[in-house]
Amino acid sequence: MYTPSIHRYDDSDTIFTRCGRSGVLLPKISLGFWHNFGGVDPYERSRAITHYAFDHGITHFDLANNYGPPYGSAEETMGRLMDDDFRPYRDELFISSKAGYDMWPGPYGNWGSRKYLMASLDQSLRRMHLDYVDLFYSHRFDPDTPMEETLQALVDIVRSGKALYVGISRWPLEALAFADQYLRDRDVPLLIFQDKLNMLSQEPIENGTLEYCRTHGIGFISFSPLQQGLLTDRYLNGIPSDSRMSRDTSLKSTELTPELLQQLRAWNEEAAIQGHTLADHALRWVLAQQGVTSVIVGASSVAQLERNLKAMG
Ligand SMILES: NC(=O)c1ccc[n+]([C@@H]2O[C@H](COP(=O)([O-])OP(=O)(O)OC[C@H]3O[C@@H](n4cnc5c(N)ncnc54)[C@H](OP(=O)(O)O)[C@@H]3O)[C@@H](O)[C@H]2O)c1
Numbered sequence: 137m138y139t140p141s142i143h144r145y146d147d148s149d150t151i152f153t154r155c156g157r158s159g160v161l162l163p164k165i166s167l168g169f170w171h172n173f174g175g176v177d178p179y180e181r182s183r184a185i186t187h188y189a190f191d192h193g194i195t196h197f198d199l200a201n202n203y204g205p206p207y208g209s210a211e212e213t214m215g216r217l218m219d220d221d222f223r224p225y226r227d228e229l230f231i232s233s234k235a236g237y238d239m240w241p242g243p244y245g246n247w248g249s250r251k252y253l254m255a256s257l258d259q260s261l262r263r264m265h266l267d268y269v270d271l272f273y274s275h276r277f278d279p280d281t282p283m284e285e286t287l288q289a290l291v292d293i294v295r296s297g298k299a300l301y302v303g304i305s306r307w308p309l310e311a312l313a314f315a316d317q318y319l320r321d322r323d324v325p326l327l328i329f330q331d332k333l334n335m336l337s338q339e340p341i342e343n344g345t346l347e348y349c350r351t352h353g354i355g356f357i358s359f360s361p362l363q364q365g366l367l368t369d370r371y372l373n374g375i376p377s378d379s380r381m382s383r384d385t386s387l388k389s390t391e392l393t394p395e396l397l398q399q400l401r402a403w404n405e406e407a408a409i410q411g412h413t414l415a416d417h418a419l420r421w422v423l424a425q426q427g428v429t430s431v432i433v434g435a436s437s438v439a440q441l442e443r444n445l446k447a448m449g
Pocket residue numbers: 167168169170171172198199275305306330331358359360361362363364365366368369370378379380381415432433434435436437439440441443444
């Protein structure tokens with residue numbers, strides 16, 4: 137039986153930040169289930185990572201319907217974790233899921249229709265063995281579905297009690313502003329915006345999204361803050377056989393150009409001068425951007441997560 141550390145909230149002042157203008161505090165580092173929690177991954181390793189996280193005050197687990205592989209299996213892992221370990225601590229956890237990418241065949245298993253979002257959340261709850269999620273996201277902007285339809289589905293999901301808060305991910309700035317107003321007018325304020333922000337990918341700063349969130353009381357959470365592992369020491373001396381890049385799925389070896397490698401080595405040296413690892417340096421960089429609430433890290437081992445949590449200090 138899992139007994140969490142009694143010291144898990146000892147460093148609360150260091151760990152938690154307020155999410156926009158809301159009542160929700162989130163850990164500066166959240167744990168993502170995109171990779172390493174699927175049906176193909178060893179359950180005991182995934183389990184150990186979540187225990188380490190929760191033992192250190194990491195209360196926010198970020199999921200989506202299609203995380204795995206196979207699709208849905210990361211949520212099934214979450215369901216198993218609820219049954220094995222976390223049920224007594226449900227009210228200490230902030231669990232998110234999303235719908236927006238391809239999930240099941242046919243026209244109703246993708247994008248942003250009410251039909252898809254409603255059915256997908258029901259499926260997610262069944263897989264995770266949960267009555268509700270804390271946060272439900274539209275995972276991406278759908279240019280063909282009226283925004284009102286997607287947003288009204290989010291409003292109705294909150295009213296149904298299946299989600300406590302709503303977020304959107306990867307919506308363009310103008311659509312974000314529309315969503316902000318639409319949701320605010322219906323008393324279901326947008327809690328958070330999720331997008332990629334890291335030292336190599338700064339679009340939310342360049343296009344004004346981060347500033348919009350900061351000035352409108354919306355939290356901002358960054359995904360892939362380590363650019364899937366590039367912003368760590370993982371690839372400084374080749375491509376390890378157990379790395380994400382070696383699997384050649386979401387992170388391609390073509391991304392590791394000689395110029396990038398040179399840049400990464402320079403940042404690694406800069407980090408070392410400050411007594412940090414490159415990962416630590418990269419996470420601190422994101423957390424230092426005004427308006428950032430949290431970064432969602434991935435980890436394939438407890439040791440990686442342990443190193444990453446140092447960035448909150
Ligand atoms: N909204 C969206 O569209 C969207 C898109 C992508 C991700 N996300 C969310 O963001 C989360 C994080 O994404 P991500 O996994 O790409 O994040 P990431 O933190 O940028 O990359 C995580 C990977 O980097 C490597 N790594 C992590 N810490 C390390 C360390 N200290 N030293 C060496 N290598 C290290 C590991 O890869 P190895 O396997 O090589 O060890 C790990 O799996 C996802 O789980 C998901 O929840 C959301």
